[in-house]
Amino acid sequence: MIPSRAREPEAMKTTTYTARPIAPPALKELRETDDAGRPTSPFTDTEGGAPLRCCLRRSAPGERIALVSYAPLRRWAAEQGVDPGAYDEQGPVFIHAEECAGPDTDALPFTDNHRTVRRYSADGHILGGRLVEDPAAFDEAFTEAFDDPAVELVHVRAVEYGCFYYEVRRR
Ligand SMILES: [Zn+2]
Numbered sequence: 001m002i003p004s005r006a007r008e009p010e011a012m013k014t015t016t017y018t019a020r021p022i023a024p025p026a027l028k029e030l031r032e033t034d035d036a037g038r039p040t041s042p043f044t045d046t047e048g049g050a051p052l053r054c055c056l057r058r059s060a061p062g063e064r065i066a067l068v069s070y071a072p073l074r075r076w077a078a079e080q081g082v083d084p085g086a087y088d089e090q091g092p093v094f095i096h097a098e099e100c101a102g103p104d105t106d107a108l109p110f111t112d113n114h115r116t117v118r119r120y121s122a123d124g125h126i127l128g129g130r131l132v133e134d135p136a137a138f139d140e141a142f143t144e145a146f147d148d149p150a151v152e153l154v155h156v157r158a159v160e161y162g163c164f165y166y167e168v169r170r171r
Helices: 003-014 024-030 073-078 135-147
Strands: 066-069 091-096 115-121 128-134 151-158 164-168
Touching: 024 066, 024 091, 066 151, 073 164, 115 135, 128 135, 135 151
Parallel strands: none
Antiparallel strands: 066 091, 115 128, 115 151, 151 164
16 A cells, blocks of 8 residues: 555645745836835845845845845735735845745745744734744644634744744635
8 A cells, every 4th residue: 555655745745834935026026116115226145144035045145135125914915905904014025136936945944043923814904923933833833823714814024123034825
């Protein structure tokens, strides 16, 4: 009975939530003008280590990147046809300055530090959140969030800075 063994990795993968990078159409716009209306100024990252929200990895020294203001909830809400009202906000994110390939792995990124998993309802209102300190506890935090039928979306964010890292959606 080989089939059940062969199926295992696939089955495990479907139980894991996926980190969503900034979508290519939004990246295209952000590379010209950011969500605060400022013209984007690319620069060469001499040090590396900037968390890139397009490829969901840290930059390597010498890569061309940009720091732009991004409004993840506003863009999600526009796609869903809902109005987040006062919950809309924007903040700084690093992206590649030019078109890039996106993430090359399904592994959950940026779990190397404690993060906030912030929950949102279908109409884009905040429904609380959870501090995640253990890299192994992210999946549990997502499962816990989506166990609440009112939760439609979560943001993984930096704790001290509050910066947006990526979005995870209800499957
Ligand atoms: Zn990239």
